[in-house]
Amino acid sequence: MIRRAILALALVAAPAMAQSAAQDTPATADQSTSSAQPRAPLPAALVAFRAQDARVLWLGYRLATSNVDFCEDVTASAGMLLHDMASYGEGDKLRDLLRLEGDVGVQALVPDGPAMRAGLRVDDTVTAIGDLRIGDIPMAGARPWARIEAVRAETERVLAETGAVSVAVLRDGKPMSFDIVGSPACRSRFEIGEGSSAVADGHRVVIGPDFAGLDYPDPLLAAVLAHEFAHNVLKHRAWFDANGGRQQKTVRLTEREADRLMPWLLVNAGFEPSAASAFMETWGPRHGGWIFRKRTHDGWDERRDFIEAEFPLIESLVAETGKADWAEHFRREDMPSD
Numbered sequence: 001m002i003r004r005a006i007l008a009l010a011l012v013a014a015p016a017m018a019q020s021a022a023q024d025t026p027a028t029a030d031q032s033t034s035s036a037q038p039r040a041p042l043p044a045a046l047v048a049f050r051a052q053d054a055r056v057l058w059l060g061y062r063l064a065t066s067n068v069d070f071c072e073d074v075t076a077s078a079g080m081l082l083h084d085m086a087s088y089g090e091g092d093k094l095r096d097l098l099r100l101e102g103d104v105g106v107q108a109l110v111p112d113g114p115a116m117r118a119g120l121r122v123d124d125t126v127t128a129i130g131d132l133r134i135g136d137i138p139m140a141g142a143r144p145w146a147r148i149e150a151v152r153a154e155t156e157r158v159l160a161e162t163g164a165v166s167v168a169v170l171r172d173g174k175p176m177s178f179d180i181v182g183s184p185a186c187r188s189r190f191e192i193g194e195g196s197s198a199v200a201d202g203h204r205v206v207i208g209p210d211f212a213g214l215d216y217p218d219p220l221l222a223a224v225l226a227h228e229f230a231h232n233v234l235k236h237r238a239w240f241d242a243n244g245g246r247q248q249k250t251v252r253l254t255e256r257e258a259d260r261l262m263p264w265l266l267v268n269a270g271f272e273p274s275a276a277s278a279f280m281e282t283w284g285p286r287h288g289g290w291i292f293r294k295r296t297h298d299g300w301d302e303r304r305d306f307i308e309a310e311f312p313l314i315e316s317l318v319a320e321t322g323k324a325d326w327a328e329h330f331r332r333e334d335m336p337s338d
Helices: 002-012 020-024 044-066 091-098 114-118 146-162 218-233 236-242 248-268 274-286 300-308 311-321
Strands: 074-077 080-084 104-109 125-129 164-171 174-181 183-186 189-192 198-200 204-207
Touching: 044 074, 044 080, 044 104, 044 183, 044 189, 044 218, 044 248, 074 146, 080 114, 080 146, 104 114, 104 146, 114 174, 125 146, 146 164, 183 218, 198 218, 204 218, 218 236, 218 248, 218 274, 236 248, 248 274, 248 300, 248 311, 274 300
Parallel strands: 189 204
Antiparallel strands: 074 183, 080 104, 104 125, 125 164, 164 174, 198 204
């Protein structure tokens, strides 16, 4: 809710905040990624929100596609993020500002990802996903985010079943359709939500806009996402559900396991494994809250040591095979049997 409230204030103040450089971010500057229709410069706050969304989408895509050979639960990723004006406090103003011709639009695309290669552009107005027409989704009495969740669920379902998805759009008033062949990927959605933490729920990684690590360099932010992604690929949520829920000891073990898997996931995505320990060293000494001083977690320096203990095996495997096969070589923690 905080993110939407701040964005609403930005939209109210749009004329005063507009900047000629607002279109110069990687997510919106290139005409191959954005609508060719000229528009007024966007408010700085909106540019920042869009850049955050695009960055998390891109880093998550790298993690999910580069580790696909080792995941049990595999799907396909289109490399796109859609958003719904109904989810914003000032959605009508945002729709006008983005020149959308409907309520659901393309918020971000992975550079040279499947959706971009198919021809989709940022700020295309989405009218249908496969056989699901946006106008047919009931909104009466629904929560503001219900429609976009329905759209995302249908997109994920079709991609998982067929490996491809068709997207119908309006662009400058002209109906167009794009057939997107997704890239094989581990099943996990990456997105910005609300609050100041980063969490995983089994199939999503959600990072809050107030999480300080969101402004860290790409390798360190990728490390944050890799930690939460590790919870998903290691199926920690399912383990808790099958074994009596979350208890201090078992949470601590799963957090340690996720820490230790971070460098494996990162190196497959093209980052140095040391980005994982660098994140701990950057975050830990400066923050007494969040995950670093809870009794369900090791201390930040212990966590760094556990991470770095994985480096020799990772480096040996990469030198030998070019990949860090964590499905075969990663040692799981000994979880209690009752």
